[in-house]
Amino acid sequence: MSVETIAIDRETVLSPMPDLAWHTEVDHARAAEWSEMLDLFDDANIYQTWSYGAVRWGTKNLSHLVLKRNGEVVAIAQLRIVRPAGLKFGLAYLRWGPICQRKGSELEREVLSQMAQALYVEYVVKRGLLLKIIPNAFAGSLRSEMFQSAFSNFSQEELRRKLDPKWRNKLSGAEKNCLRVISGNSADEYRTFCGMYREMRNRKEFETTVDIQEFGRIQEELGETERLRILIVERSGVPLAGMVASAIGDSAIYLLGATSDEGLKAKGSYLLQWTLIQWLKENGVRWYDLGGIDPEGNPGVYQFKKGFSGADVCQLTPLAACRNPLSSAVANAGLAVNRMVRGIRAMNLGRRHRASGSDR
Numbered sequence: 001m002s003v004e005t006i007a008i009d010r011e012t013v014l015s016p017m018p019d020l021a022w023h024t025e026v027d028h029a030r031a032a033e034w035s036e037m038l039d040l041f042d043d044a045n046i047y048q049t050w051s052y053g054a055v056r057w058g059t060k061n062l063s064h065l066v067l068k069r070n071g072e073v074v075a076i077a078q079l080r081i082v083r084p085a086g087l088k089f090g091l092a093y094l095r096w097g098p099i100c101q102r103k104g105s106e107l108e109r110e111v112l113s114q115m116a117q118a119l120y121v122e123y124v125v126k127r128g129l130l131l132k133i134i135p136n137a138f139a140g141s142l143r144s145e146m147f148q149s150a151f152s153n154f155s156q157e158e159l160r161r162k163l164d165p166k167w168r169n170k171l172s173g174a175e176k177n178c179l180r181v182i183s184g185n186s187a188d189e190y191r192t193f194c195g196m197y198r199e200m201r202n203r204k205e206f207e208t209t210v211d212i213q214e215f216g217r218i219q220e221e222l223g224e225t226e227r228l229r230i231l232i233v234e235r236s237g238v239p240l241a242g243m244v245a246s247a248i249g250d251s252a253i254y255l256l257g258a259t260s261d262e263g264l265k266a267k268g269s270y271l272l273q274w275t276l277i278q279w280l281k282e283n284g285v286r287w288y289d290l291g292g293i294d295p296e297g298n299p300g301v302y303q304f305k306k307g308f309s310g311a312d313v314c315q316l317t318p319l320a321a322c323r324n325p326l327s328s329a330v331a332n333a334g335l336a337v338n339r340m341v342r343g344i345r346a347m348n349l350g351r352r353h354r355a356s357g358s359d360r
Helices: 031-038 050-057 109-126 142-150 152-162 165-175 187-204 212-221 261-265 268-282 299-306 325-359
Strands: 002-007 022-026 062-069 072-082 091-095 130-134 180-184 229-235 238-248 251-259 287-292 311-314
Touching (some): 022 109, 050 072, 072 109, 109 142, 152 268, 165 268, 180 187, 180 268, 187 229, 187 238, 187 251, 238 261, 251 268, 261 268
Parallel strands (some): 091 130, 251 287
Antiparallel strands (some): 002 311, 022 062, 062 072, 072 091, 180 229, 238 251
């Protein structure tokens, strides 16, 4: 079976600074003061010295950001700013930083996350620059994992840029449609989804082997960390679209989806999928399996999934072993009957669709 998958990466989305204990100072420090602050850190290096920046790039092209917690310096960063005079674009370049590990202390995730946000707000949001960072960390280390986690919003923007332009435009449109996404794993959210799913089946009259009540019972039996994730998009309190996914281990699987005609117009499915991807990143899920694709038989769904710019992969053929010829014969006969029944159901469904179409 051919399926569409996308890589999420094992990262966590940044949270905003929670209180006034955190304070950022930008371009207040002078050379001597910067040198004193640099001496406070175990991860200080030549590239973050004032002298290196001044000689290599010029003092007027430097920017210095200091993060304080309760008045104490906990992280610093020296950046090179490349910006044509009078223009509102350019580059902020941070080499072997930010500096975040105080001498005699372990690297703190919270400090890294707050510093990542401070850098993003100052140079990306306020100044409108492309922020490029080469951290002082090496692949496979705990330090590397902590940096990737703290700076995950950078790769999240990269993932969004990789979306097909038409898909991304529809997502942007959905974000402007006054929609609200509710997500959780409770019985209330699942009941709301089931209501939309039944309405969609009644409207479209499609054949399916999916039993949503069965998934409901499965949800009741699953442990807290294994429970299905349900997302509902609504407008003015009215549910427009919903989806159900499973996220266990490093992978997530798209299981169920439902949408109303109004949800289609509002592009609710695009917002649901993007919201789920953000949640997956927050929770360390690396892969997202979008399920089967059928470019010829179901081109609409195929185009929707293709818009993720993921990889089209095929599962291995089933593996089987049997030493009893009777078991093998009975099992194969049962599979053949099941395929025949499904084919007849699909044919009858097509007849119903043609009949109803001729009555319009």
